[in-house]
Amino acid sequence: MKLTCIMFMCVLMTVATAAESQQPASPLSKSAAPRTKVVLLGTGTPVPDPDRSGPATAIVVDDSAYLVDFGPGVVRRAKAAVIERGITPLEPANLKVAFVTHLHSDHTAGYSDLILTGWTAGRRTALEAYGPAGLQSMTDHILKAYQIDIETRTAAGGDQRGSPEGWRVNAHEIKPGVIYKDAKITVTAFPTQHAMESYGFRFDTPDRSIVISGDTSPTEETIKACNGCDVLIHEVRTLELFSNLPEERRSFGLKNHTTSEQLAALATKARPGLLIAYHAWIAWGPSLVPSGEQPVVLTTGRFHSSPDTLQKEIASRYSGNFVIGRDLDVY
Numbered sequence: 001m002k003l004t005c006i007m008f009m010c011v012l013m014t015v016a017t018a019a020e021s022q023q024p025a026s027p028l029s030k031s032a033a034p035r036t037k038v039v040l041l042g043t044g045t046p047v048p049d050p051d052r053s054g055p056a057t058a059i060v061v062d063d064s065a066y067l068v069d070f071g072p073g074v075v076r077r078a079k080a081a082v083i084e085r086g087i088t089p090l091e092p093a094n095l096k097v098a099f100v101t102h103l104h105s106d107h108t109a110g111y112s113d114l115i116l117t118g119w120t121a122g123r124r125t126a127l128e129a130y131g132p133a134g135l136q137s138m139t140d141h142i143l144k145a146y147q148i149d150i151e152t153r154t155a156a157g158g159d160q161r162g163s164p165e166g167w168r169v170n171a172h173e174i175k176p177g178v179i180y181k182d183a184k185i186t187v188t189a190f191p192t193q194h195a196m197e198s199y200g201f202r203f204d205t206p207d208r209s210i211v212i213s214g215d216t217s218p219t220e221e222t223i224k225a226c227n228g229c230d231v232l233i234h235e236v237r238t239l240e241l242f243s244n245l246p247e248e249r250r251s252f253g254l255k256n257h258t259t260s261e262q263l264a265a266l267a268t269k270a271r272p273g274l275l276i277a278y279h280a281w282i283a284w285g286p287s288l289v290p291s292g293e294q295p296v297v298l299t300t301g302r303f304h305s306s307p308d309t310l311q312k313e314i315a316s317r318y319s320g321n322f323v324i325g326r327d328l329d330v331y
């Protein structure tokens with residue numbers, strides 16, 4: 001709570017400073033009610049942290065919603081954004097377009113939920129899903145796995161017989177470049193560097209430009225994609241975490257993820273109006289810290305840093321506006 005308050009004050013101070021000096025408005029002060037909102041649905045990691053859902057971010061433009069990644073918990077977090085933040089376009093039935101950065105399970109374990117819960121919540125048309133090669137196969141297998149459910153619900157007497165198409169998915173396997181365009185948004189995919197085929201996305205809307213990294217080590221492509229964008233949402237891990245990891249995890253992380261030091265350098269070059277750090281190995285509360293002697297297993301949360309540590313590591317190296325993202329934050 002303290003950190004949230006600090007960050008909130010930081011945002012307020014930024015807006016006030018821009019207004020006082022008559023400088024060009026920052027992205028956050030363009031309008032009291034911007035058409036485009038970034039809603040952090042899940043800022044977590046593979047760790048089953050009850051405070052942080054799996055990676056999922058929503059870009060909301062007017063009454064349209066666009067998802068990036070569908071980590072576990074995505075649909076319930078979307079409904080929470082409706083109830084707790086008043087973001088009504090995130091009604092689960094309205095989740096119709098989704099982009100996935102890569103096919104790691106922490107980013108896709110909510111896929112079946114998005115497909116099937118979105119349908120039973122009222123979506124009557126196919127879900128449009130965009131992502132790397134393999135997305136079609138993943139989609140086919142999920143639908144096959146739920147064949148009995150789908151057949152039962154759509155059969156005579158079934159509870160979804162009046163909505164016989166809402167379970168369908170149009171899976172689009174993408175390459176770099178413009179992958180989606182409608183009246184409100186253009187989405188451009190750029191390659192990132194991770195353990196498998198992976199992409200970041202740039203969203204251009206009538207009032208904002210937003211870039212999201214997904215999982216990646218720092219890349220020039222990300223810097224080029226942002227290049228003064230309004231909002232850059234980027235993954236990060238603390239230097240403290242890396243120094244404590246066992247060797248095989250450290251080398252994997254250094255190759256496939258981004259340290260706070262690297263993020264500070266990247267953001268300095270990319271010059272976003274606001275940097276949102278997400279998918280960080282941090283814990284907001286003590287719940288993840290194991291008590292007593294337990295086996296050294298990454299998913300117990302033994303290797304988490306505090307948000308304060310991450311805040312300090314970035315702030316000491318980066319002079320731009322930044323926040324550490326938390327589930328259900330709206331920017």
Ligand SMILES: [Zn+2]
Nearest residue numbers: 102104194215
């Ligand atoms: Zn990954």
Ligand SMILES: [Zn+2]
Nearest residue numbers: 104106107215
């Ligand atoms: Zn991940």
